[in-house]
Amino acid sequence: xxxxxxxxxxxxxxxxxxxxxxxxxxxxxxxxxxxxxxxxxxxxxxxxxxxxxxxxxxxxxxxxxxxxxxxxxxxxxxxxxxxxxxxxxxxxxxxxxxxxxxxxxxxxxxxxxxxxxxxxxxxxxxxxxxxxxxxxxxxxxxxxxxxxxxxxxxxxxxxxxxxxxxxxxxxxxxxxxxxxxxxxxxxxxxxxxxxxxxxxxxxxxxxxxxxxxxxxxxxxxxxxxxxxxxxxxxxxxxxxxxxxxxxxxxxxxxxxxxxxxxxxxxxxxxxxxxxxxxxxxxxxxxxx
Amino acid sequence: xxxxxxxxxxxxxxxxxxxxxxxxxxxxxxxxxxxxxxxxxxxxxxxxxxxxxxxxxxxxxxxxxxxxxxxxxxxxxxxxxxxxxxxxxxxxxxxxxxxxxxxxxxxxxxxxxxxxxxxxxxxxxxxxxxxxxxxxxxxxxxxxxxxxxxxxxxxxxxxxxxxxxxxxxxxxxxxxxx
Numbered sequence: 001x002x003x004x005x006x007x008x009x010x011x012x013x014x015x016x017x018x019x020x021x022x023x024x025x026x027x028x029x030x031x032x033x034x035x036x037x038x039x040x041x042x043x044x045x046x047x048x049x050x051x052x053x054x055x056x057x058x059x060x061x062x063x064x065x066x067x068x069x070x071x072x073x074x075x076x077x078x079x080x081x082x083x084x085x086x087x088x089x090x091x092x093x094x095x096x097x098x099x100x101x102x103x104x105x106x107x108x109x110x111x112x113x114x115x116x117x118x119x120x121x122x123x124x125x126x127x128x129x130x131x132x133x134x135x136x137x138x139x140x141x142x143x144x145x146x147x148x149x150x151x152x153x154x155x156x157x158x159x160x161x162x163x164x165x166x167x168x169x170x171x172x173x174x175x176x177x178x179x180x181x182x183x184x185x186x187x188x189x190x191x192x193x194x195x196x197x198x199x200x201x202x203x204x205x206x207x208x209x210x211x212x213x214x215x216x217x218x219x220x221x222x223x224x225x226x227x228x229x230x231x232x233x234x235x236x237x238x239x240x241x242x243x244x245x246x247x248x249x250x251x252x253x254x255x256x257x258x259x260x261x262x263x264x265x266x267x268x269x270x271x272x273x274x275x276x277x278x279x280x281x282x283x284x285x286x287x288x
Numbered sequence: 289x290x291x292x293x294x295x296x297x298x299x300x301x302x303x304x305x306x307x308x309x310x311x312x313x314x315x316x317x318x319x320x321x322x323x324x325x326x327x328x329x330x331x332x333x334x335x336x337x338x339x340x341x342x343x344x345x346x347x348x349x350x351x352x353x354x355x356x357x358x359x360x361x362x363x364x365x366x367x368x369x370x371x372x373x374x375x376x377x378x379x380x381x382x383x384x385x386x387x388x389x390x391x392x393x394x395x396x397x398x399x400x401x402x403x404x405x406x407x408x409x410x411x412x413x414x415x416x417x418x419x420x421x422x423x424x425x426x427x428x429x430x431x432x433x434x435x436x437x438x439x440x441x442x443x444x445x446x447x448x449x450x451x452x453x454x455x456x457x458x459x460x461x462x463x464x465x466x
Contacts, residue, residue: 037369
């Protein structure tokens with residue numbers, strides 16, 4: 001009996017050896033975890049944040065430009081005479097956290113944000129269908145010198161907060177989709193400003209790759225609570241040119257920061273109140 | 289009958305051990321590649337290269353996961369995987385070949401099929417193969433022409449990426465045991 005089992009054991013082993021004729025099979029790793037990467041090309045879909053964060057030890061300098069409304073006629077060269085700008089720096093602290101600072105020209109707003117990657121979409125050993133990132137930002141909407149001299153002025157009146165959960169899925173190599181539940185709080189609002197202290201929106205964004213270097217992106221931020229303004233809607237192209245990503249887009253809001261484009265959009269996309277804009281970013285490696 | 293079974297068993301035992309002893313396997317080899325172009329030189333390293341060498345048949349195979357290549361800049365790595373090598377479609381690059389010449393001093397010549405980006409080409413490479421009985425050390429250098437593997441470099445970065453890439457391989461293989 002013992003002999004018989006030995007016989008089968010070695011017979012089995014021999015077959016295994018025969019199967020090894022294909023030497024490559026000796027290298028096959030067991031159950032690896034494969035993470036979905038490059039869900040979006042940039043750290044922003046159009047205006048809204050994407051689940052991508054600036055890579056570790058890299059500093060990214062962004063120049064964002066928004067022109068005037070396209071339907072403002074030839075006299076204004078279809079909006080190109082007018083422009084607002086936002087400069088920003090983003091830095092990857094480590095593989096799961098990035099920080100950023102920025103300033104928008106028209107609203108005279110300074111902002112800072114913190115982005116933390118909580119979990120990554122993966123398959124294989126570890127299986128999870130979504131990539132989840134949290135983004136929190138603080139905005140300082142500077143008052144004029146005159147306003148600040150008033151006795152009723154409080155520094156904290158200028159502050160705005162926004163908190164987002166970014167949930168994305170790379171459906172296939174070309175198509176990615178993301179939802180962005182967003183909460184925006186204004187410390188102080190002007191009674192005439194047609195917005196609330198607390199604002200809730202559930203944003204939706206997606207990208208589709210037209211080629212390896214060009215993708216088309218779209219996003220909208222429907223406000224789901226007591227909204228008095230229009231909802232922002234944006235379309236854009238990401239074009240990759242070697243060292244940097246060039247983003248061109250059309251939106252019904254000229255703003256580049258969440259509180260303003262989500263709660264203060266007053267123009268309707270389908271009436272032609274569309275603003276053309278572009279972003280250019282350049283990445284610098286701070287240390288290897 | 290019992291006798292016959294014993295003989296077959298012994299034969300199988302010998303067969304098992306004999307075949308096993310011939311394979312050398314390594315999983316922590318290093319492949320470095322260099323691209324020298326007018327504007328910038330790019331170097332990437334992969335430290336998870338796998339290879340198997342069968343000393344009796346002189347067969348030699350390599351397998352490399354493209355996502356394991358580390359670049360000095362993350363953006364280069366993204367372009368390498370997303371635009372040029374399309375590593376989501378072709379995650380691995382393999383070499384399947386034979387040692388056709390092996391001299392006493394370790395000089396070795398290898399012939400085989402290199403698969404990159406879904407395209408297979410026959411190549412010949414020269415290098416050193418030192419068989420130290422318990423392990424085998426392999427070092428080789430060869431070059432890869434991007435055009436041969438359908439790797440398309442857009443004109444705008446023609447001064448950033450070389451058309452021919454130099455590849456450096458270094459790996460230690462240990463005797464494979466079940």
